[in-house]
Amino acid sequence: MRDYAPTETAPAPEDPLVLHVLGARPNFVKAAPVVRALAEVGVRQGIVHTGQHYDALMSDVFFADLGLPEPIANLGVGSGSHARQTAALLTGLEEVVLEHRPALVVVYGDVNSTLAAILVCAKLQVPTAHVEAGLRSFDRGMPEEVNRVVTDALSDILFATSSDALSHLANEGVDPARVHLVGNPMIDSLFSALDRLDPAPVRARLGLGERYAVATLHRPANVDDPAAAKELVDAVLAVSERLPVVVPLHPRGRTRLAEAGLVDGERLSIVDPLGYVDFLSLVRGAALVVTDSGGVQEETTMLGVPCLTVRPNTERPVTVTHGTNRLVTPAGLPAAADRALAGGAATPSGELPPLWDGKAGPRIARVIEAWLGGRNLSPAAQNEPRDAL
Secondary structure (H helix, E strand, O other), X not given: OOOOOOOOOOOOOOOOEEEEEEOOHHHHHHHHHHHHHHXXXXXXXXXXXXXXXXXXXXXXXXXXXXXXXXXXXXXXXXXXXXXXXXXXXXXXXXXXXXXXXXXXXXXXXXXXXXXXXXXXXXXXXXXXXXXXXXXXXXXXXXXXXXXXXXXXXXXXXXXEOOXXXXXXXXXXXXXXHHEEEOOOHHHHHHHHHHHHOOHHHHHHHHOOOOOOEEEEOXXXXXXXXXXXXXXXXXXXXXXXXXXXXXXXXXXXXXXXXXXXOOOOOOOEEEEOOOOHHHXXXXXXXXXXXXXXXXXXXXXXXXXXXXXXXXXXXXXXXXXXXXXXEEXXXXXXXXXXXXXHHOOOOOOOXXXXXXXXXXXXXXXXXXXXXXXXXXXXXOHHHOOOOHHHO
16 A cells, blocks of 8 residues: 655635725725725725825824724825826835735725726736726816726726716726626715714814815816916915815925915914814815815715815716705806805705715625625626625
């Protein structure tokens, strides 16, 4: 009889890994409900923080406020030109993906971290999913628009927040089998935080009265060109003559806006970026919000706060048709503020956009769980109870 040496039992293979690539504050807000829902169904996952928003006020406090787990990697890429930042992201993300060999990489929104992750995974043939797919401003002058189009073209699974996003993807020839209408995970986070959104403590800390406006300004088209920045700042200063304005100022463009006259004054308060709960508490209590941010358009829609978006277009038209958002020019901002403060701005239709119900995270998790198990979950099955899967 032939003798056989004893052999060690082979280790059980690990469950497939889902990696979430996050780089900027809105990414964290969108990812939190997805991470939570995947954890509830036992999916192994990890977060890669690229460091695109790189200081504690721009990222760490959001991890704490949203209950996100510690990242398995932090690339610390920081700021820089689009080319330099994207190059650093490509190098760092390639190393992480090769080390961890994920079954799926999930990206969010439209920042440079999103684009870099999609390019890395496409080259390495790692499957990807894009949360917030199909949004379009149709303005290729926006760096984010380029990122959106490329990301959607290369993603294997596309999660759309609204019906107009479905139409855009269909017009671009995206296979409908790759697309899932799931609602808006940013609204999930807002639903979860509502009980903690109290304007009073934040107002007291910032020395604000009960009636005030909030402004957030950072888009390149608004702050990079000195003439455009000056026009915008003059408009915000005009609004401050109507009521006090507090500006949690993004590091991007801070110097340019200060040079244009956006500085602390009797009726204008410039503050550092706020954490998620503090910022939305401030927004919830505001009489008016002035912004060029996409996410703030969505958050004010849910909170029913008048929002004036200083941009010629928006990739979130549902916030105009279903919410309080209105597009304005810098020159038209003071008059639009007068109308909003007098109650002349449109009020919400009474219904939030379809599927903005706080359940987008679980819908996304169901699709990913089914995909990991080798099943192609049909759009019709996304809203079924989990035991029906």
